[in-house]
Amino acid sequence: MSYRCSRRALLAGVAGGLVSASVWPWPAWASPAGLVTKPIPSSGEALPVIGMGTWRTFNVGDDQMLRDARTRVLRAFLDGGGQVIDSSPMYGSSQAVVGYGLEQLGASGRVFSAEKVWTSDGDETREDIAASADEWRTRRFDLMQVHNLLAWQSHLPTLRAMKDAGEVRYIGITTSDGRRHGEFERIMKSEPVDFIQLTYNMIDREAENRLLPLAAERGIAVMVNRPFRGGSLVDRFQGRHPLPEWAAEIGCRNWPQFLLKFIVSHPAVTCAIPATTRVEHMREDMGAARGPMPDAGMRRRMLDYVASL
Amino acid sequence: MTNTLFTYALVDLFPVTAEVYARLFVRLNEAVWPAHGVALAVGIAALFLACSGRPRAVPALLALAWFWAGYAFYIDLYAHLNWAAWWVGVVFIGQAIVLLACSLGQRRAQGRTALNPVGCGIAAFGLFVWPLLGPLMGRPWAGIELFGIAPAPTVVVTLGLLLTLPRYRLLVLPVPLLWSFVVAVPTAMALNDPDGYAAGAIAVLVVAAWVTRAVRGRSD
Numbered sequence: 096m097s098y099r100c101s102r103r104a105l106l107a108g109v110a111g112g113l114v115s116a117s118v119w120p121w122p123a124w125a126s127p128a129g130l131v132t133k134p135i136p137s138s139g140e141a142l143p144v145i146g147m148g149t150w151r152t153f154n155v156g157d158d159q160m161l162r163d164a165r166t167r168v169l170r171a172f173l174d175g176g177g178q179v180i181d182s183s184p185m186y187g188s189s190q191a192v193v194g195y196g197l198e199q200l201g202a203s204g205r206v207f208s209a210e211k212v213w214t215s216d217g218d219e220t221r222e223d224i225a226a227s228a229d230e231w232r233t234r235r236f237d238l239m240q241v242h243n244l245l246a247w248q249s250h251l252p253t254l255r256a257m258k259d260a261g262e263v264r265y266i267g268i269t270t271s272d273g274r275r276h277g278e279f280e281r282i283m284k285s286e287p288v289d290f291i292q293l294t295y296n297m298i299d300r301e302a303e304n305r306l307l308p309l310a311a312e313r314g315i316a317v318m319v320n321r322p323f324r325g326g327s328l329v330d331r332f333q334g335r336h337p338l339p340e341w342a343a344e345i346g347c348r349n350w351p352q353f354l355l356k357f358i359v360s361h362p363a364v365t366c367a368i369p370a371t372t373r374v375e376h377m378r379e380d381m382g383a384a385r386g387p388m389p390d391a392g393m394r395r396r397m398l399d400y401v402a403s404l
Numbered sequence: 405m406t407n408t409l410f411t412y413a414l415v416d417l418f419p420v421t422a423e424v425y426a427r428l429f430v431r432l433n434e435a436v437w438p439a440h441g442v443a444l445a446v447g448i449a450a451l452f453l454a455c456s457g458r459p460r461a462v463p464a465l466l467a468l469a470w471f472w473a474g475y476a477f478y479i480d481l482y483a484h485l486n487w488a489a490w491w492v493g494v495v496f497i498g499q500a501i502v503l504l505a506c507s508l509g510q511r512r513a514q515g516r517t518a519l520n521p522v523g524c525g526i527a528a529f530g531l532f533v534w535p536l537l538g539p540l541m542g543r544p545w546a547g548i549e550l551f552g553i554a555p556a557p558t559v560v561v562t563l564g565l566l567l568t569l570p571r572y573r574l575l576v577l578p579v580p581l582l583w584s585f586v587v588a589v590p591t592a593m594a595l596n597d598p599d600g601y602a603a604g605a606i607a608v609l610v611v612a613a614w615v616t617r618a619v620r621g622r623s624d
Contacts, residue, residue, distance in 0.1 A: 150419065151418075151419050151420060151421050152421060154419050154420050154421075154424065154485050154486075155420075155427075155485075156424075156481075156485050157484065158424070158427055161423075161427060185419070185487075186419055187419045187420070187484065187487070188484055189419075372423065
């Protein structure tokens with residue numbers, strides 16, 4: 096299976112750094128600290144391939160003990176070189192907990208903030224975003240996405256206007272668990288979005304058929320949610336099946352890294368956003384953003400191995 | 405938003421982890437302490453009245469428990485983490501109002517009612533045994549779930565005591581039954597928390613007892 100990278104993405108990538116062609120046949124760059132990054136096709140801005148999701152994991156309300164525990168997870172993420180943090184108004188108190196943690200760590204300006212509009216009222220786009228900004232304790236988001244295509248017809252024009260006015264840097268749409276892929280595809284073809292967010296992992300690979308190739312063709316960055324299927328893939332493999340010896344060739348020391356490297360080595364994928372409540376798991380996840388990445392042949396081998404288990 | 409509601413998976417309606425959900429009960433207990441003694445006293449009084457054949461005041465006592473569990477747990481605590489919890493809290497308070505209205509009707513009933521051993525047994529289980537389930541499964545004692553404070557034992561005790569009522573069961577049983585099947589069991593599935601399955605099993609037992617009693621009543 097091969098994927099063609101768009102010329103736009105390639106050019107943007109060349110502007111962003113050095114191509115590590117020996118292990119990765121598509122644009123990927125290693126930061127000075129050895130962190131693997133990929134470019135946002137619409138700008139060339141490089142992002143680490145591992146970001147952080149906040150669904151369920153950061154929804155701890157005003158429980159001070161748990162807020163401090165999540166701040167430690169956030170610190171491990173940032174110490175590991177992470178930048179992209181994704182949240183949504185749908186995630187309960189997750190936004191506020193991220194905002195609290197970033198303020199505690201003095202790191203508000205160090206992250207790539209990815210948020211979502213989640214309201215069925217198309218006239219409340221700006222109010223919804225302003226409320227999210229209050230929770231994050233920030234003034235501007237890097238990426239604003241329409242959550243699960245909710246009222247996207249109303250929200251996208253407002254987001255475009257906000258992008259033109261410099262109020263948000265990138266705009267996008269999201270889906271998860273394979274919902275409404277047909278409509279998602281139509282929007283990708285007709286609307287100028289910078290990012291899409293969808294579910295893709297070693298088991299849920301429907302996106303490979305149309306959405307990921309289309310994203311590459313149209314120069315749209317891809318953020319991948321549910322890389323572990325809500326943790327169930329790690330539970331299914333970790334401690335029950337050994338990693339193959341050849342996993343060391345791509346720098347995988349554990350199953351989370353194996354699962355993540357498969358995802359972020361897809362040519363069209365920009366980053367994955369695993370979520371966790373534990374510092375040691377965050378460190379494992381961030382390890383997937385380092386070392387060699389699997390090429391197409393190795394990806395096939397990874398799939399065959401998982402299928403054999 | 406309603407048109408997309410049904411595209412969500414069950415787990416999407418539980419935006420918290422099991423760790424956070426368990427912590428809610430620790431925080432709830434800290435917040436309402438020392439109301440636990442009052443709640444236990446209300447529960448014991450309701451059980452005594454129901455099992456001694458004088459259940460007329462039972463709905464009023466249950467109304468207190470439902471109001472408090474609905475407000476303190478769902479609306480004041482859990483709703484900050486889960487938008488659906490606010491609605492469950494509203495339903496709890498609605499059930500408290502219905503129970504209160506029902507208690508006025510029960511007052512007109514004369515004489516003693518026959519002992520309902522299934523109902524009394526379920527209520528006693530909810531009052532005295534249910535709180536031990538969490539610690540037995542490894543959760544902290546500080547997060548113990550008690551009748552009148554936490555929703556699950558409140559519902560279990562209610563299911564048992566309502567079986568002892570001579571009238572209005574059709575009016576007051578649906579909400580605790582629905583909670584067991586629509587909230588408790590899905591929570592158990594989403595959070596891998598066996599308590600909810602126990603609530604579902606008790607609800608099935610109550611339905612069976614209710615139907616059996618209704619059928620016997622007709623054939624008598």
